[in-house]
Amino acid sequence: DIQMTQSPSSLSASVGDRVTITCRASQGIKNDLGWYQQKPGKAPKRLIYAASSLQSGVPSRFSGSGSGTEFTLTVSSLQPEDFATYYCLQHNSYPFTFGPGTKVDIK
Amino acid sequence: EVQLLESGGGLVQPGGSLRLSCAASGFTFTSDAMSWVRQAPGKGLEWVSAIGRGGTNTYYADSVKGRLTISRDNSENTLYLQMNSLRADDTAVYFCAKGGLSTKGFDYWGQGTLVTVSS
Numbered sequence: 001d002i003q004m005t006q007s008p009s010s011l012s013a014s015v016g017d018r019v020t021i022t023c024r025a026s027q028g029i030k031n032d033l034g035w036y037q038q039k040p041g042k043a044p045k046r047l048i049y050a051a052s053s054l055q056s057g058v059p060s061r062f063s064g065s066g067s068g069t070e071f072t073l074t075v076s077s078l079q080p081e082d083f084a085t086y087y088c089l090q091h092n093s094y095p096f097t098f099g100p101g102t103k104v105d106i107k
Numbered sequence: 108e109v110q111l112l113e114s115g116g117g118l119v120q121p122g123g124s125l126r127l128s129c130a131a132s133g134f135t136f137t138s139d140a141m142s143w144v145r146q147a148p149g150k151g152l153e154w155v156s157a158i159g160r161g162g163t164n165t166y167y168a169d170s171v172k173g174r175l176t177i178s179r180d181n182s183e184n185t186l187y188l189q190m191n192s193l194r195a196d197d198t199a200v201y202f203c204a205k206g207g208l209s210t211k212g213f214d215y216w217g218q219g220t221l222v223t224v225s226s
Binding site for chain 1 (some may be wrong): 142151152153154166168169212213216217218
């Protein structure tokens with residue numbers, strides 16, 4: 001099975017900050033990586049799929065990059081509604097695996 | 108508008124059984140694989156199982172293999188998860204999610220249904 005790691009596990013940031021989250025896969029997964037945002041008590045929401053494709057309706061301040069084993073999610077200018085937990089997901093092969101999550105809170 | 112509505116969660120004793128349902132609407136149900144994802148209280152997301160469009164191909168996480176069974180009724184636009192031999196560590200919110208390999212993950216999610224395994 002493919003293992004996913006994320007860093008950092010949590011971060012504190014201010015509105016307007018640029019934020020970067022990294023996800024690493026235990027083996028190459030081409031560009032088969034998505035990013036999801038989850039707020040407390042809510043279902044996850046897909047932000048990015050295929051490493052860098054922006055989900056329809058998601059603000060352009062979110063972007064993704066990477067391929068193979070290392071991927072990043074960047075929020076160019078953090079907004080109040082972006083404080084949440086972010087998960088990466090490898091969708092290269094079953095069993096799909098999520099990263100452990102990165103909690104972004106207010107500094 | 109795509110909607111996924113889970114039901115069937117509740118309190119069950121260890122070793123017991125439960126069947127979850129996910130009623131889908133707003134898209135062509137037979138066009139997509141479907142999955143179940145769970146989240147234990149205060150924990151991260153865990154993919155549980157997936158089923159192909161026709162219902163023949165199924166996939167499971169090792170943690171649930173042999174105990175949970177995914178199925179779908181394409182005539183009723185409904186996804187199911189039969190849960191047997193439940194354990195305390197199966198306690199979680201279970202989300203129905205639209206998509207799989209061909210859709211590059213999950214583009215829509217239900218609101219989730221809570222399963223609590225406790226005596």
